[in-house]
Amino acid sequence: MTVKVEVPTFPHFINGKWEPASSKETFDVFNPATGELVAKVAKGTEVDVDRAVKAARAAFDQGEWKNMNPKDRAKILYAISYQIADHAEELAYLEAISSGGTVRRIGNSDILQMVDLFQTLANFTVDYPFSETLPVPPFPGPAHNFIWREPIGVCVAITPWNLPMSIATWKIAPALAMGNTIVIKPASYTPLSTLKLTEIISAVVPPGVINVVTGPGADVGEALVQHRLVDKVAFTGSTDVGRRIMGLAAGTIKNTTLELGGKSPNIILEDADLNIALPGSLFGVFLHSGQLCESGTRLFVPDKLYDQVVAGLVALSSKLKLGNPLDPTTDVGPVISKKQKETILAYIEAGKQEGATLVCGGKEVKVPGCEDGHFIEPTIFTNVTNNMKIAQEEIFGPVLCVIRYAEIEEAIQMANDTIYGLAAGVWTRDVNKAYEVARQLQAGVVWINDWHMLRSDAPFGGYKQSGIGREMGQHSLDAYTQVKHVHTSMTPELDRRNWYGILFGQN
Numbered sequence: 001m002t003v004k005v006e007v008p009t010f011p012h013f014i015n016g017k018w019e020p021a022s023s024k025e026t027f028d029v030f031n032p033a034t035g036e037l038v039a040k041v042a043k044g045t046e047v048d049v050d051r052a053v054k055a056a057r058a059a060f061d062q063g064e065w066k067n068m069n070p071k072d073r074a075k076i077l078y079a080i081s082y083q084i085a086d087h088a089e090e091l092a093y094l095e096a097i098s099s100g101g102t103v104r105r106i107g108n109s110d111i112l113q114m115v116d117l118f119q120t121l122a123n124f125t126v127d128y129p130f131s132e133t134l135p136v137p138p139f140p141g142p143a144h145n146f147i148w149r150e151p152i153g154v155c156v157a158i159t160p161w162n163l164p165m166s167i168a169t170w171k172i173a174p175a176l177a178m179g180n181t182i183v184i185k186p187a188s189y190t191p192l193s194t195l196k197l198t199e200i201i202s203a204v205v206p207p208g209v210i211n212v213v214t215g216p217g218a219d220v221g222e223a224l225v226q227h228r229l230v231d232k233v234a235f236t237g238s239t240d241v242g243r244r245i246m247g248l249a250a251g252t253i254k255n256t257t258l259e260l261g262g263k264s265p266n267i268i269l270e271d272a273d274l275n276i277a278l279p280g281s282l283f284g285v286f287l288h289s290g291q292l293c294e295s296g297t298r299l300f301v302p303d304k305l306y307d308q309v310v311a312g313l314v315a316l317s318s319k320l321k322l323g324n325p326l327d328p329t330t331d332v333g334p335v336i337s338k339k340q341k342e343t344i345l346a347y348i349e350a351g352k353q354e355g356a357t358l359v360c361g362g363k364e365v366k367v368p369g370c371e372d373g374h375f376i377e378p379t380i381f382t383n384v385t386n387n388m389k390i391a392q393e394e395i396f397g398p399v400l401c402v403i404r405y406a407e408i409e410e411a412i413q414m415a416n417d418t419i420y421g422l423a424a425g426v427w428t429r430d431v432n433k434a435y436e437v438a439r440q441l442q443a444g445v446v447w448i449n450d451w452h453m454l455r456s457d458a459p460f461g462g463y464k465q466s467g468i469g470r471e472m473g474q475h476s477l478d479a480y481t482q483v484k485h486v487h488t489s490m491t492p493e494l495d496r497r498n499w500y501g502i503l504f505g506q507n
């Protein structure tokens, strides 16, 4: 007997309630490892966007959330962190069956980081300088002056499919901590974990403080970015879409944070400990099948170590086990979709055409039990030059470009020769040399003898076309506040006012 399991339908989440799409239409969500249909999700329109924004606006304007004592909001952030930990298994499952991330990574890293971020920002909120007093100045006259930090208002979060839950959290946690309300639009490949996370959070915040509208970027995303009642847009995604969003946000001069693409350089120095640098560099590029914005996709290797490094990388890569992300023994899962798989394979073909040498992987794989999934072998190209397409464009797949250098100055010059500037890394036993290289690298984060080490209390974001603004840490709280200067005159006599003589000098 075959048991027919009904595919669940997920509506929008607006004003504390599940709400079907006004169009009654849905779109399909597939498991990238198996090709199975896993859910149907509300296909939003401008009408749904307007409902969600108005709910967030009312929740902000009525003031209960924004006027709450920050210590009380911090307690709620802690409550959210405990709820995330309690729902870890369900969240990890929903994330894995839609994004293709392995449960091993999501359980051992993403969920812990989400819990840590809510707690860290809660602690920062308690000590946050919501009001600072300036010294009484002699000029332009004695006065009490304050700098107040206030929430911005209604914030929109538009998130990508690669780390849907974590990236939503990087926006939700600081927005809520500072007293804003939020509307989230997750990527259409991966809305499930964000919807569940929102349901969990909504149990402890007033209705309308957190909302989700699902649907295509071109409709739902653009309607959100242009909505006149939205005050801020926080976007994570590709540089092309970021450019489009920046243009649309200009119409209403919205505060905008952009976290965009990367082509991060990773430099091995001659004195590096290769026992760590080689697995570390592969962790840097093949985690989540290379679908991480900060992946170390360009590896710069000195002439002297070149053959040894390449041999070591190939040996280690061939041990990685591709498989179903739900299987805890899987090292590398699928890529997100058939379309993404074809894009990656086209880049691999371009690398061969340009004269790079394929030394590992390069092909699609049929994983037993996951025959309809989208798997690509961890792929390594050598003899890559930094001007090749595969070294300049973000592939967003498991493809490593190994580039040879003679002198460190040449490696640094090539490392910075890109439109991106998200992350960079250097492997060496000499910490002074490491700092010297780190100072010259144009990137928002530099890892020394490590990779992917993001922290809740440290800012993350890009130089150049990798973005504008920072997420996480104290910087992310600043990014969700407005600054107000309040001046109170201490001069009771009119004729002692500095401005009186300026305008009424003849009287």
Ligand code: NAD
Pocket (backbone or CB within 6 Å): 158, 159, 160, 161, 162, 163, 167, 185, 186, 187, 188, 215, 216, 217, 218, 220, 221, 222, 225, 236, 237, 238, 239, 241, 242, 244, 245, 259, 260, 261, 262, 292, 293, 294, 394, 396, 422, 462, 466, 467
């Ligand atoms: P994407 O730019 O295609 O989509 C991101 C989000 O934007 C999705 O929710 C999508 O529906 C929405 N969108 C698409 N077009 C839109 C439009 N015209 N208006 C408004 N919204 C629109 O990115 P993706 O393919 O989902 O994710 C991969 C990209 O994200 C890569 O470039 C990667 O480097 C980047 N990324 C960056 C970071 C970072 O922190 N810098 C983190 C993760 C991913």
